[in-house]
Amino acid sequence: MKILITGAGGFVGQLLAEHLLNDGHTLILADIFEPPTPQAASNKSNVTALKADISADASQVLSKDLDAIYIFHGIMSAGSEADFDLGYRVNLHSTLNLLEAIRKTCPGVRVIYASSTATFGQPLPALPSEATVPTPQGSYGTQKAMIEMVLNDYHRREYINAFTLRFPTISVRPGKPTQAASSWMSGIIREPLQGQESILPCPDDFEAWLCSPKTLVRNLLHALTLERDCMPPHIRQVLLPGITANVGQMLQALKEVGGEDAVKLVKREKPSPEIKAMLDSWPIRFDVSKALGLGFVADSSFKDAVQDFADSLKK
């Protein structure tokens, strides 16, 4: 298949690209900077890397013969809250612009959109699902929920073949801290396992809804295989499975994999009121029966995710 990834320079885009290349697909990787070709890919010849501002011109990253598009570009949650204009420009307007160009250039193409549980907010039922009303408490979740709506409309009108995946928080995420309000969840594992200090802004009983990079990629590849009619034409959202872990359990997993010295590198600090409000508004348990019914999978334990990351450091 010929596949476009937007925001391909980011961590998820790079990891997915590696797997898609290993599976023999042809890729177009687009980002606001020229995205690299994943180092670990066994086959690096079928890649075109594009530096492109899709909020100015989206057609430049498209071609008629595309089979699928992963929409990953975006400003993350804390970033969108801090810079209102930037968040709306990138998360809303550039994506609207891209969808309009898709409709004209490659109608009917499969579109896999990275949404988020930040589309939810208070008040919440005990087990939110795709049937729960979105009441986001941040601009990021608002922008994601708006694009979800327009994807449903484009699919219903048969302009695209849409699959909207609401990601859990991805942990352990490699690389540097991000502008996500949840960035510290990876940080408190990633930095200590590399001998560096890390800030923890939440107490031990703070819970999160997590998914490892390995399982995320497995689910992203699975979305390439789903039939068009596996969901109603006007409701294309799927909550990806996650696991719930609290900070105490995260630190326990860190201790088991990295030892007591690693845990000592975690320093506690209070978050800003804005970030705390956003973190507290995100639900941490979901009814994911829709996703499981469609063949998406969950991690077995958070410790496995920590061990995966520790193993990756040895490569």
Add this chain to the structure above:
Amino acid sequence: MKILITGAGGFVGQLLAEHLLNDGHTLILADIFEPPTPQAASNKSNVTALKADISADASQVLSKDLDAIYIFHGIMSAGSEADFDLGYRVNLHSTLNLLEAIRKTCPGVRVIYASSTATFGQPLPALPSEATVPTPQGSYGTQKAMIEMVLNDYHRREYINAFTLRFPTISVRPGKPTQAASSWMSGIIREPLQGQESILPCPDDFEAWLCSPKTLVRNLLHALTLERDCMPPHIRQVLLPGITANVGQMLQALKEVGGEDAVKLVKREKPSPEIKAMLDSWPIRFDVSKALGLGFVADSSFKDAVQDFADSLKK
């Protein structure tokens, strides 16, 4: 108060403007054409009428000293389904443009937005409420739901003081048929009471969720008096109260007010599959406890609405 109405040339805008002028307010009436000053207003001096395309430049209709803005402009449901580009340009992009200009010109202003029960779609609970997930089955409902989301975000960020009112179908609506898929609901009363034939595309047991113009205006004026903190800062939607009537009951009210001859002018015809799907997807009963708690009111009977309209013809 100094109040702007967009789409002020339309029926609801004109009717509201009449009442606001009679109450002594100063009005700016804006529309894509120069909107008239309501004939029936007792005080016509405090009006500025503006011909303005707010999708090109929204700041021209705004001023720093505005106390409230009613956002009424838009392409109606069947029109938005028939012309994808026009619906998105007017219902989504021009309103986003307007909100951005409001944030810069008159931050904190009260914004009263005309939304719709078309934000709902199948599947639905027995009594949908503001807590029901929006699953619109038309582009119109999609665009309304998207603006609802951004209004919540603007309010939460304290850029505006937002009140989103989901209108029932307004009947009996005077004037000419509109591009609403529900236009016939007024037509089957309005045209026969004036000796003209009217098309009825639905069977006697087809039910609708209705509100008379008189009650709608009462509720629109009430929205000017609500306190900012009467709703959570990130959830500003209110389902306006309506009454449920089926086609048989509508025709019975027509008979009681206009006689058997009026009923004979109603001609049955099948709707297009697209319009039928849209009509069938709209719920016809709601839990309006939130609205009632906030002081909004419902009609007492559909017959009263028919009588009101018949009386207006005699003026």
